Amino acid sequence: MRLYSIIAIIIAVAITIIFYQNSKYVLEENKQVLIVQFGQVMKAQTAPGTYYKIPFIQKTHFYDYIIQTAEISHQVPTIDKKFLLLKIKAFWRISDPILYFKSVHSSNNAANRVEDITEMAGRMVIISHKLDEIINVTNITDPDNIQSKREIEIEIFEIAKAKLLEFGIGLTKLEGKISYPI
Numbered sequence: 001m002r003l004y005s006i007i008a009i010i011i012a013v014a015i016t017i018i019f020y021q022n023s024k025y026v027l028e029e030n031k032q033v034l035i036v037q038f039g040q041v042m043k044a045q046t047a048p049g050t051y052y053k054i055p056f057i058q059k060t061h062f063y064d065y066i067i068q069t070a071e072i073s074h075q076v077p078t079i080d081k082k083f084l085l086l087k088i089k090a091f092w093r094i095s096d097p098i099l100y101f102k103s104v105h106s107s108n109n110a111a112n113r114v115e116d117i118t119e120m121a122g123r124m125v126i127i128s129h130k131l132d133e134i135i136n137v138t139n140i141t142d143p144d145n146i147q148s149k150r151e152i153e154i155e156i157f158e159i160a161k162a163k164l165l166e167f168g169i170g171l172t173k174l175e176g177k178i179s180y181p182i
Contacts, residue, residue: 022055027062032094034061034101044097061101067093067172068107070114076126084134086126087177090118090160095170103167113167114160118174121159125152126178134178152176 027033027048035042037058045051046065053060073087092114094100104110126134134152153176161171 019055023052024050025053025060026050030065032063032065032097034063034097035059036061036101041098041101046097063094063097063100064107065093067091068111070111070118072115072119072122074119074123076123078126078129078131078134080130082131084126084131085179086122087179088118088122088156089175090114090171091173091175092164092169092171094168095165096168098168099166100168104169110167110169114164114169114171117163118156118160118171121156121163122176124159125155152178 025033027045027050029048031048032044032046033051034044035053035058037054042058068091070090070092071088072090073085075083076086077083092110094110100110104113129152153174156176157171157174160174164171
């Protein structure tokens with residue numbers, strides 16, 4: 001009888017340890033976590049610390065909070081049918097973890113979405129301007145009619161930023177380089 005009691009105590013302690021280890025999670029700096037229960041997001045946690053969840057029922061999805069980059073390069077026609085090479089480097093982070101989880105779910109999908117949307121925004125802006133409005137900024141005769149490269153970059157940033165917010169992605173910075181194709 002004593003042997004059965006010792007085995008029962010060992011099993012109870014082992015089960016308790018397993019449940020404790022599966023219920024505890026540590027959130028580090030520059031990370032955020034979503035707690036998902038049966039496919040539904042229960043809560044998002046962004047403050048570092050030790051937290052607990054219901055073991056085996058709730059799952060944790062950790063995401064980096066730090067800024068990530070996406071780079072694209074493509075040829076774009078201007079309104080006067082001349083082609084330019086547009087290189088864009090976009091810096092982004094997760095702004096809404098719940099929306100991010102529901103729409104893109106992974107950093108690879110998010111990077112692809114950032115690339116697609118910044119390319120589309122760049123194409124929209126470049127195609128609406130003439131070549132000399134974009135490239136020939138040094139020979140400004142009428143500053144009111146000619147946009148600088150920086151203004152075009154800002155225009156691309158604003159379009160892309162608005163579209164990416166729908167996916168829980170915050171565009172923090174955009175670097176553009178416009179040149180003639182080789």
